[in-house]
Amino acid sequence: MLSSEVDRVGATARTLEEDSKLMSATADDYGVLGDLSSSARKVLRSLENAKMKEQALLWGAMAFYVCCLLWVLYTRIQGFVLFFTGWF
Structure with a gap:
């Protein structure tokens, strides 16, 4: 009986x-996954920041284009008006 109990x-x-051992291996694996998760969050955050910067640059470029277009139209219309007022 003692032998079977031992x-x-x-x-x-x-x-x-x-x-x-299995629990410690699992904990190590989760630690690695936690590190990957935090680095993935950092990468996503940097991609979102880059997206915001690109959108700001795009809107700035569009605003500059519209301003240039309006300036060209203004100078053309002004010259057109001056040309025809000289005829009358």
């Missing part, structure tokens, strides 16, 4: 050791 305790101890 065998049972030994089997329980081996099972606990295996489980603790």
Whole structure:
């Protein structure tokens, strides 16, 4: 009876050791995944910042284009009006 109890305790101890090794390996894997998750968040944040900068540059370029277009139209219309007022 004592021998079977010792065998049972030994089997329980081996099972606990295996489980603790498995738990530590799982914890290590989750740690790696946590690091990957944080680095992925950093990459996404930098991509969002780059997107915002590109949108700002695009809107600025569009505003500059519209201003140039309006300036050209203003000078052309002004010259056109001056040309025809000289006829009358």
